[in-house]
Amino acid sequence: MAKIAIIGSGFGWLSSAIYCAHAWHDVTVYEKNEQLWWRASVLERNGFRWDMWPSWYLMPDLFEQYFAHFDLNVHDFLKLSPLDPSYKIYFWGTEKTIDVYKDIERNRETFEDIEPGSTDKLYEYLKISEYQYDIAMQDMVPKNYDSVFDFFTWDMMTKWTKMKVLSNLHSYVKKFFSSDMMQKIMEYTLVFLWTPPKKAPAMYNIMTHVDFNGGVRYPQGWINAVIQSLVSIATNKGVRFHVNSPVDKILVEWWVATWVEVEWDFIEYDIIISNADYHFTETKLLDTQRQTYPQTYRDKKMMAPSGFILYLGIKWKVQGLCHHTLIFSEDRDENFKDIFDEKKAPTDPSFYICCPSQTDPSVAPEWHENMFILVPFPPWVILDDTERKEYRECILSIVENEIGDSFVDRIVEEEYFGVEHFQERYNAFQGSALGLAHTLKQTAIFRPNTKSKKVRNLFYAGGYTNPWIGMPMCLISWQLAFERVKKYVNA
Numbered sequence: 001m002a003k004i005a006i007i008g009s010g011f012g013w014l015s016s017a018i019y020c021a022h023a024w025h026d027v028t029v030y031e032k033n034e035q036l037w038w039r040a041s042v043l044e045r046n047g048f049r050w051d052m053w054p055s056w057y058l059m060p061d062l063f064e065q066y067f068a069h070f071d072l073n074v075h076d077f078l079k080l081s082p083l084d085p086s087y088k089i090y091f092w093g094t095e096k097t098i099d100v101y102k103d104i105e106r107n108r109e110t111f112e113d114i115e116p117g118s119t120d121k122l123y124e125y126l127k128i129s130e131y132q133y134d135i136a137m138q139d140m141v142p143k144n145y146d147s148v149f150d151f152f153t154w155d156m157m158t159k160w161t162k163m164k165v166l167s168n169l170h171s172y173v174k175k176f177f178s179s180d181m182m183q184k185i186m187e188y189t190l191v192f193l194w195t196p197p198k199k200a201p202a203m204y205n206i207m208t209h210v211d212f213n214g215g216v217r218y219p220q221g222w223i224n225a226v227i228q229s230l231v232s233i234a235t236n237k238g239v240r241f242h243v244n245s246p247v248d249k250i251l252v253e254w255w256v257a258t259w260v261e262v263e264w265d266f267i268e269y270d271i272i273i274s275n276a277d278y279h280f281t282e283t284k285l286l287d288t289q290r291q292t293y294p295q296t297y298r299d300k301k302m303m304a305p306s307g308f309i310l311y312l313g314i315k316w317k318v319q320g321l322c323h324h325t326l327i328f329s330e331d332r333d334e335n336f337k338d339i340f341d342e343k344k345a346p347t348d349p350s351f352y353i354c355c356p357s358q359t360d361p362s363v364a365p366e367w368h369e370n371m372f373i374l375v376p377f378p379p380w381v382i383l384d385d386t387e388r389k390e391y392r393e394c395i396l397s398i399v400e401n402e403i404g405d406s407f408v409d410r411i412v413e414e415e416y417f418g419v420e421h422f423q424e425r426y427n428a429f430q431g432s433a434l435g436l437a438h439t440l441k442q443t444a445i446f447r448p449n450t451k452s453k454k455v456r457n458l459f460y461a462g463g464y465t466n467p468w469i470g471m472p473m474c475l476i477s478w479q480l481a482f483e484r485v486k487k488y489v490n491a
């Protein structure tokens, strides 16, 4: 039995901790903040309850598989309701609004109106997406990449070719759909990975399969119910948690991590798994000679955007919204340019609006609305008070205009969260909301490894490493981190 310390309590932590404890290891988790599971934190105030980050329950198959590993049934823990329509879309600068249903035939009229012939093209697109999803989930995603030989095998090369890994998603989508609107609908799934479609490999079209074929569900009560269920499993398996316990240093002797320093206390461990931001772990918890990647490597990395986020409690039942609503910017390229190149508050922003009180009355007082508005925003950029107020007014007026309802005068609760909070509260590099973007050069073998190259018993789990971001993918990172632990213990 090994004594394992896990630094940080995100999804990667939960999934790794449960698996390690299930294999009878002694697992202790240290979390910097007062709540476990940061990227799924909760804000509660005067009868409102906001899930602060994840709000889409996707890839239900992966959750089912995860629970099944422990002979558990996810449905005994979560009451999952399908959302139908899955979401609503507004196209900024046009009169067009569409509700997207899981059943494609219900969308036929809308899609044909946008681009004649597009529904049949969508069937074709989805057939390929499903095929690619199966390949990805069987062979590529649940895999630790250690050397080029894990990647460039004959079998893998054949599969990568089928996955169209070398073309970008935008070029791939253009082969099926000619209208800007249909292209935007197909490419929006990249918002889950927060990467421009011209920079993401075409293989991420599998997210369209996830969206249309898999459907969008909502765990009744709130999305945090997912975390609660994982925490209860972890507790039953004997995992110990320490909140308000930031790890300040990992001490290494002869290439082996021996101690973690937690607020002047030194505790000895056999294995350490870091779920905290990869960049932070490398640069702040380890000495330079123990870092896997040099600064030059890190400087070249492209970070996913941060967010300008407003949590709103509204004394009004707002019209024109679904549980999930998207407002697409008029000119995506300009929007990405503002975020990634010019690093300024987007003037033609995209919006994601989550309004769970549309389907779940328990998240807001009666006749009130619980809403969160997220605008992808450049990392590093911190607005001063005046700029923030101006930007808030600007985005709220766009939202009111688009959805055709006024609610700003009826806001009774409000909280802002932005780049500075991601940085200070969660040690997120550049204040990015999600970590590394999903470009080709940051996928699979090119993504930071789940294993330190300089410290034998230090491993990584979570969205920064393989496979990629998102709750279901972080669940898979358990498997990858645990494989590392097993190999180390048995060596």
Ligand SMILES: Cc1cc2nc3c(=O)[nH]c(=O)nc-3n(C[C@H](O)[C@H](O)[C@H](O)COP(=O)(O)OP(=O)(O)OC[C@H]3O[C@@H](n4cnc5c(N)ncnc54)[C@H](O)[C@@H]3O)c2cc1C
Pocket: 007, 008, 009, 010, 011, 012, 013, 030, 031, 032, 033, 036, 037, 038, 039, 040, 052, 053, 054, 055, 056, 057, 058, 245, 246, 247, 248, 275, 276, 277, 280, 307, 374, 425, 426, 427, 433, 434, 461, 462, 463, 464, 469, 470, 471, 472, 474
């Ligand atoms: C705005 C937003 C919306 C999202 N929406 C969705 C969605 O709808 N669906 C979906 O599936 N996914 C969504 N995601 C992505 C998903 O939430 C993340 O990919 C996932 O939760 C990341 O988990 P993680 O394991 O990488 O750990 P993280 O959640 O990043 O947790 C890392 C933990 O480490 C802690 N820590 C940092 N430094 C230290 C230290 N020194 N000592 C101890 N602890 C430390 C932090 O406080 C934090 O708790 C969203 C993310 C964001 C930000």
